[in-house]
Amino acid sequence: MPEGAKTIWDQNATPRHRIQWCPGCGDYAVLNALKAALTALELTPFEVLLVGGIGCSGQIRNYLNGNSFYGTHGGALAYALGAKMANPELTVIALADDGDTLAIGVENFVHTCRRDPDVTLVIMDNGVYGLTKGQDSPSAGLGQPDWVPSEEHPPFLDPVKLALASGATFIAQSFSGDPKHATEVLVEAVRHRGFAVVNDFSPCVTYNKFNTYDWFRAHVEPVPADHDVESADAAWQLIRDFERRAKLPVGIVYRHPRPKGDARRLPMWPAELERVDVEPMLAGLR
Amino acid sequence: MIVNQMKLLVGGVQLRDGVSTITDIVGRILTRCGLHVMGVERGFASTIYGAHQYDPLMITAAPALSWGDEAIDILVGLEYDANPDAPEQPNRDTILRHARHLVDGGVLLYDSSSGPVPTDDLESRGVRVFPIPARQIAQRDLKKEVVKNVVMTGALFRLLEFDQDEQQLRRLLEQRFGRKGPALVDLNLEAARRGRAVVEQVLRERGWTSVGYRLEAVPGAPARVYIGGNEALSIAAIQAGVRFYAGYPITPASSILEFMEAHLPRYGGRALQGANERESIRAALGASATGVLSMVGTSGPGLSLKVEELGVAGITETPLVIVDAMRAGPSTGMPTKAEQGDLFLVTTGGHGEIPRIVLAPSTIEECYTLMLDAVRLADVYQCPVFFLTDLNLSEGRMTLPEATFRAGPRAVQRFLATEADVRGDRYARYRMTQDGISPRLVPGTRGAVAKVNSTEHDEFGFVTTDPPKRVAMMDKRMRKMGTYLQRDARPPQVHGIPGRGPILVGWGATKPALLEAQRRLGAEGVQATVVHFTHLWPFPTHLAKPLLEAGGPVVVVEHNYLGQFADVIQAHCLVPTRRVLKYNGRPLYPSEVVRAVHEVTHNGAVTVRLGGTEPVMVEVGVDA
Numbered sequence: 027m028p029e030g031a032k033t034i035w036d037q038n039a040t041p042r043h044r045i046q047w048c049p050g051c052g053d054y055a056v057l058n059a060l061k062a063a064l065t066a067l068e069l070t071p072f073e074v075l076l077v078g079g080i081g082c083s084g085q086i087r088n089y090l091n092g093n094s095f096y097g098t099h100g101g102a103l104a105y106a107l108g109a110k111m112a113n114p115e116l117t118v119i120a121l122a123d124d125g126d127t128l129a130i131g132v133e134n135f136v137h138t139c140r141r142d143p144d145v146t147l148v149i150m151d152n153g154v155y156g157l158t159k160g161q162d163s164p165s166a167g168l169g170q171p172d173w174v175p176s177e178e179h180p181p182f183l184d185p186v187k188l189a190l191a192s193g194a195t196f197i198a199q200s201f202s203g204d205p206k207h208a209t210e211v212l213v214e215a216v217r218h219r220g221f222a223v224v225n226d227f228s229p230c231v232t233y234n235k236f237n238t239y240d241w242f243r244a245h246v247e248p249v250p251a252d253h254d255v256e257s258a259d260a261a262w263q264l265i266r267d268f269e270r271r272a273k274l275p276v277g278i279v280y281r282h283p284r285p286k287g288d289a290r291r292l293p294m295w296p297a298e299l300e301r302v303d304v305e306p307m308l309a310g311l312r
Numbered sequence: 313m314i315v316n317q318m319k320l321l322v323g324g325v326q327l328r329d330g331v332s333t334i335t336d337i338v339g340r341i342l343t344r345c346g347l348h349v350m351g352v353e354r355g356f357a358s359t360i361y362g363a364h365q366y367d368p369l370m371i372t373a374a375p376a377l378s379w380g381d382e383a384i385d386i387l388v389g390l391e392y393d394a395n396p397d398a399p400e401q402p403n404r405d406t407i408l409r410h411a412r413h414l415v416d417g418g419v420l421l422y423d424s425s426s427g428p429v430p431t432d433d434l435e436s437r438g439v440r441v442f443p444i445p446a447r448q449i450a451q452r453d454l455k456k457e458v459v460k461n462v463v464m465t466g467a468l469f470r471l472l473e474f475d476q477d478e479q480q481l482r483r484l485l486e487q488r489f490g491r492k493g494p495a496l497v498d499l500n501l502e503a504a505r506r507g508r509a510v511v512e513q514v515l516r517e518r519g520w521t522s523v524g525y526r527l528e529a530v531p532g533a534p535a536r537v538y539i540g541g542n543e544a545l546s547i548a549a550i551q552a553g554v555r556f557y558a559g560y561p562i563t564p565a566s567s568i569l570e571f572m573e574a575h576l577p578r579y580g581g582r583a584l585q586g587a588n589e590r591e592s593i594r595a596a597l598g599a600s601a602t603g604v605l606s607m608v609g610t611s612g613p614g615l616s617l618k619v620e621e622l623g624v625a626g627i628t629e630t631p632l633v634i635v636d637a638m639r640a641g642p643s644t645g646m647p648t649k650a651e652q653g654d655l656f657l658v659t660t661g662g663h664g665e666i667p668r669i670v671l672a673p674s675t676i677e678e679c680y681t682l683m684l685d686a687v688r689l690a691d692v693y694q695c696p697v698f699f700l701t702d703l704n705l706s707e708g709r710m711t712l713p714e715a716t717f718r719a720g721p722r723a724v725q726r727f728l729a730t731e732a733d734v735r736g737d738r739y740a741r742y743r744m745t746q747d748g749i750s751p752r753l754v755p756g757t758r759g760a761v762a763k764v765n766s767t768e769h770d771e772f773g774f775v776t777t778d779p780p781k782r783v784a785m786m787d788k789r790m791r792k793m794g795t796y797l798q799r800d801a802r803p804p805q806v807h808g809i810p811g812r813g814p815i816l817v818g819w820g821a822t823k824p825a826l827l828e829a830q831r832r833l834g835a836e837g838v839q840a841t842v843v844h845f846t847h848l849w850p851f852p853t854h855l856a857k858p859l860l861e862a863g864g865p866v867v868v869v870e871h872n873y874l875g876q877f878a879d880v881i882q883a884h885c886l887v888p889t890r891r892v893l894k895y896n897g898r899p900l901y902p903s904e905v906v907r908a909v910h911e912v913t914h915n916g917a918v919t920v921r922l923g924g925t926e927p928v929m930v931e932v933g934v935d936a
């Protein structure tokens with residue numbers, strides 16, 4: 027994007043030259059894809075709530091316009107759940123990474139998949155804790171043939187499989203080396219009425235010297251056009267097939283929305299809170 | 313003849329014998345008949361089935377000052393078989409544990425289905441004993457074991473000469489079982505009649521015309537409810553405007569979650585059972601961030617898990633009401649026993665320093681009246697507000713006028729920024745203001761966005777470590793507490809005139825015992841003052857210090873080991889405190905307070921520890 031061509035998504039945000047990501051970090055592509063997707067969806071920053079996880083990636087909430095909430099490590103999905111339950115009119119997007127989502131926040135990940143709030147989660151997956159200088163995350167070891175699993179260094183945890191097993195209704199992967207495709211995936215994820223998980227391979231150029239852009243380029247492969255996205259069986263088959271071939275599927279792996287009633291914004295303005303009939307609450311106490 | 317003034321205790325095997333079924337029936341019916349029932353001492357176990365459970369009720373014509381001492385007038389023992397602790401003495405568990413507290417001339421009813429219990433020692437004290445083969449009647453004659461409770465209730469009502477025409481019992485049974493058809497109602501009424509018949513037979517055989525105690529309906533009383541603290545505070549919260557509640561099952565806060573699940577949706581709200589304690593509070597913070605008045609409830613172990621989020625609420629300036637129904641700690645502690653051990657946790661828990669407000673109701677009625685303040689203060693000061701109850705307040709029940717709840721809280725005034733407010737200047741979520749309170753805009757409002765940030769931030773919510781900005785922001789946040797102290801802190805409630813004698817200082821559920829002790833001390837010629845705090849933190853030094861410096865020893869009475877509130881008082885008021893501490897899981901009894909005050913005033917005791925050396929029966933070990 028040429029300097030000066032500021033979109034609404036660049037306002038109320040940390041200016042680009044002050045962004046504190048290493049040059050080349052995969053998160054830049056997610057930022058661009060996110061702005062492009064929000065623009066394509068014709069949303070305004072007022073109606074968007076970005077909930078950041080803790081890690082390099084969580085800073086993204088300050089790098090574009092929109093309301094934001096930032097709390098504790100691993101908590102993004104639970105804040106997002108409450109916010110969406112309280113105000114379904116908001117577009118709620120949780121932006122976190124693999125450490126935040128799959129280690130300290132894994133309890134929220136599993137249960138948010140089960141609950142299926144209309145929230146989008148973008149995992150900026152790079153296999154390391156970048157912000158604390160490169161410790162292993164649960165997705166460390168991806169594709170490493172000489173990775174010897176131990177208690178200290180357990181094998182790679184696949185968010186796609188975990189999401190599918192936990193009941194998520196939209197599961198997709200994208201790659202920061204292909205922001206155009208990532209944008210398309212994000213648009214679909216936000217449109218999905220339910221919990222949408224997007225695992226974006228977002229290389230950490232500073233601390234992950236194995237899963238590099240080149241490595242990903244050699245390993246990602248689009249989900250075949252004839253894949254039945256509504257079938258969980260087909261999704262498991264696809265995952266196994268890609269695993270066997272040591273490839274990583276990018277695209278929509280599973281999409282099967284649950285039937286949902288209309289959710290309404292909870293009362294909060296004085297006029298909405300007046301006139302509480304206390305009788306039904308007293309009725310059981312006599 | 314003692315009329316409408318007695319302490320009743322029902323004991324038995326938890327769940328199996330239906331202890332709380334009986335006290336629930338009694339509490340509701342007496343309340344309907346214009347009497348006052350106070351059941352705030354709770355003697356249940358944290359396992360579901362099998363442990364000893366007891367439920368004392370104070371029954372009075374006018375509202376009782378307190379739950380009294382351990383002395384009981386009427387004892388009802390429901391077990392019908394051997395206690396594993398004393399297998400050679402069947403039917404006796406309740407009697408073994410509680411009969412020594414029966415007053416001379418009291419009454420004992422027990423289930424004699426598996427044979428009589430030797431009670432000569434009790435009878436020699438004038439206790440009238442009624443062996444009732446309730447289980448046998450239920451099982452053998454009525455072919456339905458569960459109605460044994462109703463046999464016992466019928467017997468109890470008969471000996472108290474109450475509800476002789478069975479109208480009250482019939483009404484309650486019809487309300488409870490009417491849907492299942494008249495046969496079940498009739499069966500229960502028959503059970504009650506059998507119980508009555510046994511009492512009549514004993515009266516005849518013993519040649520007694522009465523037992524010396526009687527209950528009489530008080531006609532024309534205003535409508536009243538029999539309500540617990542959790543219910544009272546939940547009603548107030550809903551009336552005040554809370555529309556999002558999140559909890560995780562934990563004794564003794566679970567009934568808030570149950571109440572909210574049952575009622576919040578009717579008022580457009582939602583109640584969430586979190587997958588864990590952390591999800592609960594985080595979801596509530598998320599909901600609150602969108603502007604909805606939000607609340608969580610838990611007990612000590614759950615609050616320990618939530619501590620990380622206290623800092624989030626504090627630094628992001630997200631309002632939240634946090635109910636802590638305290639139980640005995642540390643760790644799992646004694647899950648079904650009350651304590652006041654969490655004061656330090658709520659005043660200082662978490663890393664770093666945050667603005668926070670701590671309120672503590674002292675009665676079930678105050679669980680209701682004070683909750684409005686909690687909701688309002690959270691919203692005004694945009695910070696966590698703790699509402700400290702304890703197990704007895706939360707799970708205990710008492711008779712209260714319905715008018716209290718009908719005249720009660722109106723929805724709090726909201727101060728959220730609107731689109732019109734933010735037009736023009738760029739909106740800053742954390743704008744510097746004199747009182748420290750920044751205009752709060754919630755996501756979804758057109759015209760501006762709110763950047764809510766748990767990292768130290770500038771006025772716009774963007775991350776900063778710039779020293780002047782940090783200092784300004786920290787000062788702004790903490791300034792809210794100065795504003796609170798000026799505008800909203802409440803002085804302690806003062807009963808009596810400070811300076812004439814010992815000053816009994818308390819907070820939370822100890823108030824009834826302190827007031828009763830004060831009355832008894834007065835009868836002995838000792839003029840004590842009770843100074844009871846509801847607004848604990850930030851500590852209102854300017855309001856408290858003059859009272860506590862009035863002269864006379866300051867005796868702080870608390871349910872904990874250290875004397876946590878006494879420490880707070882000493883630190884803020886620089887007055888020495890004496891401490892009366894009880895942490896054995898039992899409520900404070902007025903007689904203990906009286907004794908402790910004597911220890912302090914006559915013997916110069918600095919700290920009196922209650923409840924340890926008493927000849928207390930060993931309870932069945934439980935865990936949860």
Ligand code: SF4
Pocket residue numbers: 046047048050051052053082083152156157229230231232233
């Ligand atoms: S450390 Fe890694 S993840 Fe963090 S900003 Fe640098 S490249 Fe990105």
